[in-house]
Amino acid sequence: MNASELAGRVRTGETRAVDVLEQHLRAIEECDGELHAFLTVLGDTARSEAREIDRRLGAGEDPGPLAGVPVAVKDNLCTRGVPTTCASRILEGWLPPYDATVVKRLRGAGAVVVGKTNLDEFAMGSSTENSAFGPTRNPHDPRRVPGGSSGGSAAAVAAGLVPIALGSDTGGSIRQPAALCGVVGLKPTYGTVSRYGLVAFASSLDQVGPFARTVADAATLFDVISGHDPLDSTSLERPNPLALARLEEGVDGMRVGVVVELLDGADASVVKRVHEAAEALAAAGANVEECSVPEVSYALPAYYLLAPAEASSNLARYDGVRYGLRVDASSAEAMNGATRAVGFGPEVKRRIMLGTYVLSAGYYDAYYGQAQKVRTLIIRAFARAYEQADVLLGATTPTTAFELGSKVDDPLAMYLSDVCTVPTNLAGHPAITVPFGVDDLALPVGVQLLAPALGETSMFQAAAVIEGAAPAGALPQICAPTIGAGPTSTRGER
Amino acid sequence: MSVEAWEPVVGLEVHCELKTATKLFCGCRNAFGDEPNTNICPVCLGLPGSLPVLNVKAVELAMFIGNALHCEIRPSLFHRKNYFYPDMPKDYQISQYDEPINVNGWLELPDGQRVGIVRAHMEEDTGKTSHMGGGGRIHDADHALVDYNRAGVPLVEIVSAPDIRSAAQARRYVEELRAILMAIRASDGRMEEGSLRVDANVSVRAGRTDELGTRCEVKNLNSLRSLARAIEHETERQVSLLEAGEPVLQQTRHWDEQAQKTVALRSKEEAFDYRYFPEPDLVLVAPGPDWQYQVALCLPPMPAERRAKLTELLGAGGPTAAQVDQVATVVALGLDTLVVEAASSGIEVPLALARTANEAAADADRAREVDRAAYGTLLRMEQEGMLTPTQAKAVLADLFENGGHPADIARRKGFEALGAGTVVAAVADVVSAHPEEWARYCQGEDKLVGFFTGLVMQATDKKANGKEVAAELRRLRG
Numbered sequence: 001m002n003a004s005e006l007a008g009r010v011r012t013g014e015t016r017a018v019d020v021l022e023q024h025l026r027a028i029e030e031c032d033g034e035l036h037a038f039l040t041v042l043g044d045t046a047r048s049e050a051r052e053i054d055r056r057l058g059a060g061e062d063p064g065p066l067a068g069v070p071v072a073v074k075d076n077l078c079t080r081g082v083p084t085t086c087a088s089r090i091l092e093g094w095l096p097p098y099d100a101t102v103v104k105r106l107r108g109a110g111a112v113v114v115g116k117t118n119l120d121e122f123a124m125g126s127s128t129e130n131s132a133f134g135p136t137r138n139p140h141d142p143r144r145v146p147g148g149s150s151g152g153s154a155a156a157v158a159a160g161l162v163p164i165a166l167g168s169d170t171g172g173s174i175r176q177p178a179a180l181c182g183v184v185g186l187k188p189t190y191g192t193v194s195r196y197g198l199v200a201f202a203s204s205l206d207q208v209g210p211f212a213r214t215v216a217d218a219a220t221l222f223d224v225i226s227g228h229d230p231l232d233s234t235s236l237e238r239p240n241p242l243a244l245a246r247l248e249e250g251v252d253g254m255r256v257g258v259v260v261e262l263l264d265g266a267d268a269s270v271v272k273r274v275h276e277a278a279e280a281l282a283a284a285g286a287n288v289e290e291c292s293v294p295e296v297s298y299a300l301p302a303y304y305l306l307a308p309a310e311a312s313s314n315l316a317r318y319d320g321v322r323y324g325l326r327v328d329a330s331s332a333e334a335m336n337g338a339t340r341a342v343g344f345g346p347e348v349k350r351r352i353m354l355g356t357y358v359l360s361a362g363y364y365d366a367y368y369g370q371a372q373k374v375r376t377l378i379i380r381a382f383a384r385a386y387e388q389a390d391v392l393l394g395a396t397t398p399t400t401a402f403e404l405g406s407k408v409d410d411p412l413a414m415y416l417s418d419v420c421t422v423p424t425n426l427a428g429h430p431a432i433t434v435p436f437g438v439d440d441l442a443l444p445v446g447v448q449l450l451a452p453a454l455g456e457t458s459m460f461q462a463a464a465v466i467e468g469a470a471p472a473g474a475l476p477q478i479c480a481p482t483i484g485a486g487p488t489s490t491r492g493e494r
Numbered sequence: 495m496s497v498e499a500w501e502p503v504v505g506l507e508v509h510c511e512l513k514t515a516t517k518l519f520c521g522c523r524n525a526f527g528d529e530p531n532t533n534i535c536p537v538c539l540g541l542p543g544s545l546p547v548l549n550v551k552a553v554e555l556a557m558f559i560g561n562a563l564h565c566e567i568r569p570s571l572f573h574r575k576n577y578f579y580p581d582m583p584k585d586y587q588i589s590q591y592d593e594p595i596n597v598n599g600w601l602e603l604p605d606g607q608r609v610g611i612v613r614a615h616m617e618e619d620t621g622k623t624s625h626m627g628g629g630g631r632i633h634d635a636d637h638a639l640v641d642y643n644r645a646g647v648p649l650v651e652i653v654s655a656p657d658i659r660s661a662a663q664a665r666r667y668v669e670e671l672r673a674i675l676m677a678i679r680a681s682d683g684r685m686e687e688g689s690l691r692v693d694a695n696v697s698v699r700a701g702r703t704d705e706l707g708t709r710c711e712v713k714n715l716n717s718l719r720s721l722a723r724a725i726e727h728e729t730e731r732q733v734s735l736l737e738a739g740e741p742v743l744q745q746t747r748h749w750d751e752q753a754q755k756t757v758a759l760r761s762k763e764e765a766f767d768y769r770y771f772p773e774p775d776l777v778l779v780a781p782g783p784d785w786q787y788q789v790a791l792c793l794p795p796m797p798a799e800r801r802a803k804l805t806e807l808l809g810a811g812g813p814t815a816a817q818v819d820q821v822a823t824v825v826a827l828g829l830d831t832l833v834v835e836a837a838s839s840g841i842e843v844p845l846a847l848a849r850t851a852n853e854a855a856a857d858a859d860r861a862r863e864v865d866r867a868a869y870g871t872l873l874r875m876e877q878e879g880m881l882t883p884t885q886a887k888a889v890l891a892d893l894f895e896n897g898g899h900p901a902d903i904a905r906r907k908g909f910e911a912l913g914a915g916t917v918v919a920a921v922a923d924v925v926s927a928h929p930e931e932w933a934r935y936c937q938g939e940d941k942l943v944g945f946f947t948g949l950v951m952q953a954t955d956k957k958a959n960g961k962e963v964a965a966e967l968r969r970l971r972g
Contacts, residue, residue, distance in 0.1 A: 078543040091542065098536050100543060199542040204774035232545050233776050310774060313574050316585035317540050321640065332580050332638065359576070359769035368771060 003069045003163040003217040007110065010053065010068035017053040017068030021046055021112055024070040027480030028115065028161045035478050036136050037146075037156040039075045040083050041115040046070070049112045063110030065220055071106055072156045072165040075116040076123055077208065078197040079103055086199050087131035088121045090343030091324045100197020101232070102166060102208050102225045109224040114162060117152030121345045122315065123173055123201045125149050126417040129408050130347045137404070138181060139476035140443055144401040147177030147417075150211070154181040157211045158444075160480035164221050165211040170201050171303050172397075172421025174209045175433040179396035179446025182435040182473055184218045184463070185211050187421075189453045190428035191236035193222075194229030200314040202307035203234075205425040215434060215463045219243035222456065241456040251465050252285035254458060255389045261296045262394020262420045262448065269439035270395045277436050277447040278393055280469030281462060291388060295374075295381035299423040302374035304415060305358050305367050306426075311348075312355030318343060350411065375426045382427050382452065390458050392450040395420050396433040400443035420448060430456050434463045437471035444473055500698045500736075502729040503706055504664050505612075505656035508671055509649050509691040510681045511619065512555045518618045518648035519546030519588065526687050530641035538646035540583030545775050548572075552648035553779060556595050556616050557789045558678040559650050562796060563611045565599030569780035570615070572773040577766045581621035581640050589617035589651075591770045595779065601654070601674070602798060603666050604822065610655030619647040650680070656695065656706065661725040665718050668692060673797040673826040685717055692721050696728040698736065707732070708742040712756050714749045724749040728756050797825045804830055807843045817844065820851035827858045835866050841873045849873060853890045860894040868893060872900035882959045885909040909957065917950070917958050921966045924949045936971050943967055 009015045025043060032038050053068045073079065076086045078096035085091045099107075106113060120130035128136040128151025136151040138144040139159035146155040150167030154177035157165050167174040169187035178185025186209045193208045200206060210221035226240040258278050263271050282288040320326035320339030327338040344352070358367040385392060397417060407414040424431040430453070433446035447466060451459035517524050520537035536544040560567045573591035594615030600608045622644055627636025652671065658664045672690060675681035682689050692715045697707035712728055715721045732742045746765070747756040781789075795803075804821045805813055813821060824830045829850050836846035854861035854869075872893060876886035881904060889903045924946055925932050935942040947963045 076543075084542070086542070094542075096536075096541065096543065098541075098543075196545050197543040200775075202774075231547060233547050234774075309771060313576050313586050313769070313771070316576060316578065317542070317583065319578060319580070319585055321580045322539060322583065323541070333578070336578055336580075356769065359771055361767045361769075364769075364771075 001163065002214050003066060003212065004214075004220055006163060007065060007067045007069050011057070011062065013057065017050040017057075017112065018047065020068050021050040021070055021114065024114060024162060024480075031159055031161060031478050031480060034137065034142060035139060035155055035159055035161070036134055037117055037152040037159070037161060038072070038115040039085060039087065039118050039133055039152070042082060042113060045082070046112050046114045049107070053110055053112065064224075065109050066106065066164075066224060067110035069111050069164065070114040070162050071111045072115050072117045072153055072162040073103060073106075073113055074119055074150050074153050074165070074167045076119060076168060076199040076201075077103060077166060078199065079113065079116065082116065084116065084199065085133070086122045087119045087133055088343065088345070088348070089132045089325055090318045090339070094324045096197075098197065101194035101229045103197065105225050105227075106166070111224075117150070117156055117165060117167075119152055119173075120149035121348050122199070122311070123149040123168055123170055123206075124311070124347050124351055126172070126176055126414050127402075127404070127407065128152060128177070129404060130345055132345055135404060137478070138401045139478040140182060140474060141401060141441075141477060144403050144443070145180070147180035147397070147401065149173040149177075151177045153211050154178050154183060154185065157181070157183045157213060159476055159478050163213060164217050166208060166221075166225070167211055168198055168201075168206055168208050169421075169425065170205045170207075170307060171425050172418040174211065175396050175421045175431060175446070175448060176417060178211055179433045179435070179448075180401040180444065182444025182446070182476070183211055183213055184215055184432065184434055184467075185209065185446075186218050186222055186432045187424060187430060188222060188226060189236075189241075189430045189456065191234050192226045192240050192430075192454070192456075194227075194232045194235050196229055196231040200310075202310040203314060204310060205303075205307060207425075215432075215460060215467045216244065216247060218432070218463075219247050219460050238454075241454050243456055243460045246457050247460055247464050249461050250284060251281055251462050254281075254286045254391065254462060256281050256286045256288045256462065257291035257385060257389030257392045258288060259296070259385070259392050259394045259450075260290060260292050261294060262392075264297070265419070266395040266398040267400070267439065270398065270400070270445055273436045273445040274393060274395050274447050276471070277434075277466045277469070280466055281393070283469070284465045286462070286465075288393075289388070291385055291392070293381050293385045293392075293423075295378050296423040298374045299378055299426050300415065300419050302371040302378070303418070303422040303426060304354070305371035306375065308351040308355030309358045309368050310355070312352045312359065315344075315348065315352055347411070378423055379427050382423075382429060386452045390451070391455065391462050394448050394450070396446035396448040397421070400439045400441065400445060424450055427453075429453055430459055432459055432463050434466045435470060435473060436466060438473050442474040499701055500729070500733045501659060501701065502661070502725065503656050503697045503699060503709075504658035504660075504725055505695040506654045506658065506664060506667060507693040507695070508652045508654075508668065509693075510559070510652060510675055511689045512552050512648040512650060512680055513682055514549055514551045514555065514648055516549055516551075517646040518549050518552050518616070519646055522646065524647050525643070526689070528643055530639070530643060533643045534645070538583065539642055540585075546588060546773075548776060548779065549648060552616060553595070553781065554785075554789060555648075555678070555680045556614070556650050557781060557786065558793065559614050559652070559675065559680055560596030560599065561790055561793050562674050562678050563596065563599035563601055563614060563652070565596035565611060565614060567596055567781065567786055568593070569778055570595040571778060572616075572776045573770045574773050576769040579620065580638065581623045581642070581645070583621065583642060583645050587618060587620065588773055588776070590615035601667065601671060603663070603670055604798070604801065605666075607663070609657045609667050612653045612655050614650050614652040617649050617651060619644050619649050621645040656697075661722040661729075664694065664725050665722045668718060668721060669826060670797065676826075676828050677794055677797055677800075688716075691716070694721065694725055694728070696725055696732070697742070698729055698732045707736075708744050710742065710744065710756070711746045712749055713746065713759070714751075716751070720749055720751055723754060724756060727754065731756065800825045800830045804833060804843075804847065807834070807837050808847070809843070817847060820847050823851045823855050827855055829854050829858060829861055832861065832864075832866070832869060836870050836873050839870050839874075841870060841877055845877055846873055849876075849886070849890065853887055854894075857891070857894045864894060865897065868898070868900055875900055875904065879959050879962065880904075881909055882957065884956065916954065917962050918966055920950045920953045920958065921946070921963060921970065924953065925967075925970060935967070
């Protein structure tokens, strides 16, 4: 059952929040041993949150649009008094003294936080294999990765362990795993969702966003978590675009550009699905045309200079002095080195070194400076494209889910997994992935819609049309028996 | 060649802690001397996920500083200055780099010379590390304790041009800058508490060349005295190197207060690569014209203007050398309004100036808070002979300490005015008791005034006014 239906039943008293929660906790218990989507499951605190929702309903209050809806939160979002590890040894045992703004907003809308989900360490990776606590598996095929870095959230939603979840997207970390797991994933416009309490990877690119099994649920969750936050200086002060209220307005007359560069190098089965999605939009009245944004091909190299540069600075604070892991040594400097040597995994170290190099005296202009110029070029290129189109369409990922271990020793091959998602992060624009059928191996395929800054309203409208036209998918191999609402079966009922 | 043939070239970097109520990027209290680690939160501790939000009051004070130093105030950016240090919570400092808020200003010294201001930019302070156990020094300490109360306190770093040519001039520059910073209420000026911290860039050059020598940066200058001594020492050290035909190496040096010398900390090669890049968690700081106008409008009178005002009050003939110093003192301490207000109520300016520069200055914090009417009353009592200078000082000390009305304090202390004729009678008694000394005085031995005054003081229980005694002695001598 999806989030809106659950919240509806809880709000009308058809079912109690505590019963909804117990169902989902049971599903987690049954499935997560194999899936490993969760790093922490919050049985007791979730139960008391659910009881509070029921109490408020009994008292005639409305807890909000997510009343009693269990939600999973990526483990790089701070939760007060609950471990927040970023899937790193270096933060093992640290208990944040505060909640991220998005977590507060979830609770403010009546949601019940059931657990913290697995990720690539510090959100660096595309397969969730870089977690210090072991990989998450793809519910559609446990031999395959769920994508990353928000693999735990994507898998948990796909397997029906929770109807919705939060992730973070720096270069595709929501959309890529959503596509690989067959769920909806949104990266909102930079500045629409507060980053306060999101453990930073690359601050100028990071954005928190929803996972859901339906476009409507993603829209609901976006409406809940977005909005100005005075604790985040990069948070926009203007009103956010409405997602849910205008979801069903259709695409009649909407201009859609199919970006050829976002299909280059993608598997034939993926390309085919994108063209089918384009046809569905055209059939619904959109003006669909092919277009070219050549600059997006420079996005990946620019991203892999800028993101590590910011990461090298953001991750400096894990020095063993104040919190988390400390490996004692004879001096502060030696302690610092030893702590970081033991605490960080290889991919994190690789990016810290890369970023440190990129910012070093004598190299700054050639690398960081050039990459910033590329970023400006990409923003301009998108601006030109959006003179001709309201939304753009392309692949979310070049391939469907790949096998565990197949890319871990080849960082560049892994990085290429983000080639279609990175451009929007550099531009600060929103993008959404919607499941659209399967490939020859019955693995989910996602198609990606892109929009200009604050263009979420149109983007969601197009996403809803694509969702409605999507071919039937496959039921996940690992999924909650009692809930059973994999994204494909939901659509199958239509 | 001797030291005289060499000229020191000095540029100063002054770090000024801004007296805002809260820190630069969070709502924690900005206060000195609180229990360690009590004014901290996720933001100033740099906890994962926390984000900085710029304190508008700090920007405003930075703009005041820019205005007072005749700087151009520009849209500015924050950068991250990356280096590892345990008392820096994020292991980077948020600072302004190549786009600072204030550039291209100047500061005029009391003698009219100008020192260029290259920039005055905003940044956050670090915490404080205490090395414990062992010998208590960095190298033999058992462990270190870190207090993060100071982490995130707003600083403005004021960088002068290399326009300073002597230790004395460096001292005058810092004194004047401190007076300005206190005038605009940006700083409390307390060097001993670290509110103002000075680094000196020192090089030397032979006589009339325009070329600059290799410089050394001297750190740890915690007082005006150590600033001057360090520049003198560093100048001598560089001169003796050059005279011995050895090069000066570009270094960061530490002023060792006990040894009274500078010692090398690190060379140019060992200098940190700070890997500056724009702080992505903050946005451009671009004070609009309205805000800039407001600040310019609210700029209080500067020390130079206030010194001129006092000098003008002293009237024709100009101030004596002692009065020049007194004027500088009261303005530097922000006590000049005491003098101005007293003068406007009819007190003689030299008297008001002397009491303020000496007695009030010695207790400046309390003097700034003193009841202005009471202060004026006290000066009037002294001026009209109701109190002797000695008595007036005693009443003043009591007034600063406890407040109250000067007449009540004087009465409590038993400082009643002597009745008319008491001094005349006492002088007559003393003169007739010491005929020999009186004869010598009459023959012109003026210093005997002191002798007679002392005896009259004894006789009147120190209530006589020295000036009146002297006048009576002169009258009797005829």
